[in-house]
Amino acid sequence: xxxxxxxxxxxxxxxxxxxxxxxxxxxxxxxxxxxxxxxxxxxxxxxxxxxxxxxxxxxxxxxxxxxxxxxxxxxxxxxxxxxxxxxxxxxxxxxxxxxxxxxxxxxxxxxxxxxxxxxxxxxxxxxxxxxxxxxxxxxxxxxxxxxxxxxxxxxxxxxxxxxxxxxxxxxxxxxxxxxxxxxxxxxxxxxxxxxxxxxxxxxxxxxxxxxxxxxxxxxxxxxxxxxxxxxxxxxxxxxxxxxxxxxxxxxxxxxxxxxxxxxxxxxxxxxxxxxxxxxxxxxxxxxxxxxxxxxxxxxxxxxxxxxxxxxxxxxxxxxxxxxxxxxxxxxxxxxxxxxxxxxxxxxxxxxxxxxxxxxxxxxxxxxxxxxxxxxxxxxxxxxxxxxxxxxxxxxxxxxxxxxxxxxxxxxxxxxxxxxxxxxxxxxxxxxxxxxxxxxxxxxxxxxxxxxxxxxxxxxxxxxxxxxxxxxxxxxxxxxxxxxxxxxxxxxxxxxxxxxxxxxxxxxxxxxxxxxxxxxxxxxxxxxxxxxxxxxxxxxxxxxxxxxxxxxxxxxxxxxxxxxxxxxxxxxxxxxxxxxxxxxxxxxxxxxxxx
Numbered sequence: 001x002x003x004x005x006x007x008x009x010x011x012x013x014x015x016x017x018x019x020x021x022x023x024x025x026x027x028x029x030x031x032x033x034x035x036x037x038x039x040x041x042x043x044x045x046x047x048x049x050x051x052x053x054x055x056x057x058x059x060x061x062x063x064x065x066x067x068x069x070x071x072x073x074x075x076x077x078x079x080x081x082x083x084x085x086x087x088x089x090x091x092x093x094x095x096x097x098x099x100x101x102x103x104x105x106x107x108x109x110x111x112x113x114x115x116x117x118x119x120x121x122x123x124x125x126x127x128x129x130x131x132x133x134x135x136x137x138x139x140x141x142x143x144x145x146x147x148x149x150x151x152x153x154x155x156x157x158x159x160x161x162x163x164x165x166x167x168x169x170x171x172x173x174x175x176x177x178x179x180x181x182x183x184x185x186x187x188x189x190x191x192x193x194x195x196x197x198x199x200x201x202x203x204x205x206x207x208x209x210x211x212x213x214x215x216x217x218x219x220x221x222x223x224x225x226x227x228x229x230x231x232x233x234x235x236x237x238x239x240x241x242x243x244x245x246x247x248x249x250x251x252x253x254x255x256x257x258x259x260x261x262x263x264x265x266x267x268x269x270x271x272x273x274x275x276x277x278x279x280x281x282x283x284x285x286x287x288x289x290x291x292x293x294x295x296x297x298x299x300x301x302x303x304x305x306x307x308x309x310x311x312x313x314x315x316x317x318x319x320x321x322x323x324x325x326x327x328x329x330x331x332x333x334x335x336x337x338x339x340x341x342x343x344x345x346x347x348x349x350x351x352x353x354x355x356x357x358x359x360x361x362x363x364x365x366x367x368x369x370x371x372x373x374x375x376x377x378x379x380x381x382x383x384x385x386x387x388x389x390x391x392x393x394x395x396x397x398x399x400x401x402x403x404x405x406x407x408x409x410x411x412x413x414x415x416x417x418x419x420x421x422x423x424x425x426x427x428x429x430x431x432x433x434x435x436x437x438x439x440x441x442x443x444x445x446x447x448x449x450x451x452x453x454x455x456x457x458x459x460x461x462x463x464x465x466x467x468x469x470x471x472x473x474x475x476x477x478x479x480x481x482x483x484x485x486x487x488x489x490x491x492x493x494x495x496x497x498x499x500x501x502x503x504x505x506x507x508x509x510x511x512x513x514x515x516x517x518x519x520x521x522x523x524x525x526x527x528x529x530x531x532x533x534x535x536x537x538x539x540x541x542x543x544x545x546x547x548x549x550x551x552x553x554x555x556x557x558x559x560x561x562x563x564x565x566x567x568x569x570x571x572x573x574x575x576x577x578x579x580x581x582x583x584x585x586x587x588x589x590x591x592x593x594x
Contacts, residue, residue: 001062001400002170003317004135015139016132019043020125027122042145044138045124049452050089050101051081052124054116055141056131060151060169061112061402061410065390067134068401071114072386075106078127079383081118100377100449100459106386108371108379110443110494111148111190112403113141117450139177144185146176146257151193152200153404156318157366157412159358163212163220165195167315168249171306174314175250182257186264187272189257190229202405202521204228204236204529205497207274208256210249220246226256226289227278230491234531235275240286247311248297250304255293259285321398323364326415331362334416341420348423350434350472356419359412365419367396367411368404369426370433370441374466377459378444379407388429396422407443408436438475439483439552440466443494447487447504448511454487456504456511456541461485464545478552481565482521496531497521499566500548505538512538515547517577518569535578543585550584551577 022039025031031039044055056071080103081089089101107115119127131137140147149169156164172191176182182189194201195212203209209225221243228237244252256274263281265271278285296302329337342349357366369389372378381389389409393401396418397411404410414422426432435441442465445451447458462485469475484498495501501516519532539547552565554576559568569577 001064001318001321002059002166003319005317009135012132012135012137012139015043015137016125016128019128023121023125038143040121040124041142042139043128044141045121046142047121047452048117048450049448049454050450051085051118052121053450054119054124054127054138055109056114056116056136056138057141057148058112058114058136058403059148059173060155060166061153061404062166063401063403064134065393065399065401067136068386068390068393070130070134070136071106072383072390074116074119074127074130075104075381075386076383078119078123079104079106079116082120086118100457100463102377102380102382105380105382107377107446108381108403108407108409110405110407110492112150112153112405113148114403115446117446140173144187144189146172146179146182146185146189146191149173149176149191149193150201150405152196153402153410154200154357154366154412155195157360157364158196158200159360160197161195161360162197162214163195164315164318165193165201165210165212166318167311168195168210168212168246169193170314170317171311172250172253175304181254181261185257185261186266187269187274189260189274191253199522199529200405202497202523202529204522205230205494206237208253209237212246213243215243222246222249224252226285227275228529229273229275230494230496231273232270232489233275234491234496235279236529236531237275238278238286240289247306247308248302250306251296251302252289252293254304255289255296258292259288263288321400321413323398323413324415324418326363326417328363329417334363338416338419345420347427347434348420350476351423351432352419354434354436354438355432357410363416365414365416367414367419367422368436369409369411369431370435371408371431372435372441372466373430373433374463374470377446378442378462381409385429385431389431392422392425392429392431395425406436406441408441434472435475437480437482439469439478439481440475442466442483442485443498444485445487445492447485447493451487451492453490454504455489455506456487456513458485458487458493458502458504461502461504461513461541461544464541465548468545468549478556479564482519483548484519494521495519497529498532499524499569500551501532502544507538511541513541513544514538515544515551515581517551517574518566520566524564524566533574535574536581539581539585546584547581550580554580 026036046053192201192206193210211223224241225237398413402410444458444462448454485502486493486495487504503514516532522529
């Protein structure tokens with residue numbers, strides 16, 4: 001895990017002090033609402049449907065147990081809505097049926113950040129001070145800047161890793177923080193880095209995707225994608241460089257962003273993302289970037305070329321933690337012991353298969369703790385769960401955890417001989433569901449229960465599907481499926497990349513949902529990111545679980561031996577699934593269903 005320097009610590013503490021001064025001036029009328037708004041956004045403070053929302057940065061997902069404990073304190077002491085606000089929220093949602101307005105909890109996001117939904121702005125400076133005390137902050141989590149750089153949750157430990165991407169992610173984070181060229185872009189800007197053969201970072205869906213590789217000479221570089229993104233216009237990034245030397249990555253990103261900054265659509269926020277510029281300009285955009293890059297290197301002298309010494313300094317900050325003093329066991333004997341425990345305890349065997357991942361160190365394993373269970377929104381963690389999680393992280397993972405893209409938490413340093421004990425404790429806490437990469441391990445945004453932009457609610461749909469599919473035998477039979485749910489076209493739930501995607505839409509003030517099939521984030525066997533396709537007209541909230549059941553039933557009827565859902569959809573096409581969804585519809589008024 002990256003070890004902060006003294007400068008890093010001073011920086012976040014100074015930023016917290018600046019925010020307290022800005023908040024005080026706003027509260028006393030010395031700073032107008034229009035002037036305060038960009039300042040709070042630069043620190044991760046939004047105002048949502050009912051209350052402020054804080055987004056805390058967790059760069060490339062790495063988080064320490066001491067930080068989890070502070071997040072738990074914030075959830076317990078500050079994520080508490082004012083009584084009148086919460087009453088109004090409950091009354092406003094009550095007419096729509098079951099509500100999902102959890103308080104005193106944190107929410108893990110798809111960009112590996114952490115969000116809180118109820119902290120009053122009047123207490124926001126106190127929260128920023130607490131965050132800064134453990135080197136956390138909200139910088140680069142909001143606004144038209146370069147956002148939190150993400151990567152693979154298995155970075156640094158994956159068995160298929162080519163190069164550890166975390167030092168590059170940290171260098172980019174440091175460089176882009178407060179860089180004047182990146183502070184006021186046409187729109188938000190997201191970067192992802194994959195350092196493994198399997199692209200678990202979904203690089204094709206990002207404004208800039210960087211895939212680490214080695215050329216024939218063994219030199220390290222990046223394959224560069226530009227212009228990916230979801231939202232109302234889903235686009236897969238275009239490869240603009242097949243091989244970029246690793247030490248030129250910042251010079252090249254600067255060229256990418258300069259061209260975007262100059263030509264991006266600032267007159268229309270719906271056309272302001274770089275994907276629109278790349279799509280409109282095509283080869284011209286690529287040529288402009290290459291020319292800008294040439295000038296940066298040849299005329300300006302390549303000011304952002306990464307010296308080997310600087311890379312080594314940052315890489316050295318990623319210290320392998322001091323592991324528990326446990327005797328090594330020959331790999332074959334360790335596996336035999338685990339097999340014996342799995343034979344005796346069936347649920348432990350399921351958990352080993354689904355939630356435990358191979359490690360570069362044969363004595364160790366990486367373990368996913370599932371934050372997906374009935375009665376709790378995907379990715380939510382109560383203050384009590386955060387404390388319990390911190391205890392598990394200290395006891396079994398050397399004080400380090402990682403927030404994952406799938407809204408779970410991964411423990412990267414678990415000794416194989418401790419897996420059974422970890423499973424027992426996680427099971428008692430409700431964090432050992434053996435459902436990783438199965439249907440109920442779904443992604444869902446907060447949707448209309450919290451977000452002012454949402455057209456429909458995501459969380460009740462996620463709960464209804466979760467409740468329907470609680471039989472692990474059935475889930476195992478269905479196999480690996482990415483189910484993603486978004487409450488609006490902004491795609492915070494990444495519905496475009498789901499094998500099954502669900503999108504909330506508004507029709508005459510009512511909540512309806514489109515269903516897409518065949519999407520991918522690029523991490524499945526095909527290795528290609530692709531947007532799902534709509535399989536019919538919108539469905540009511542009550543119909544969605546039946547539609548999903550009909551789609552899955554069709555897959556089970558049509559699949560060939562060993563065939564996954566995604567492969568079956570690609571082989572058969574959408575028609576049989578469209579027909580199944582059509583048959584699952586309830587009788588609805590024609591005007592509403594049109």
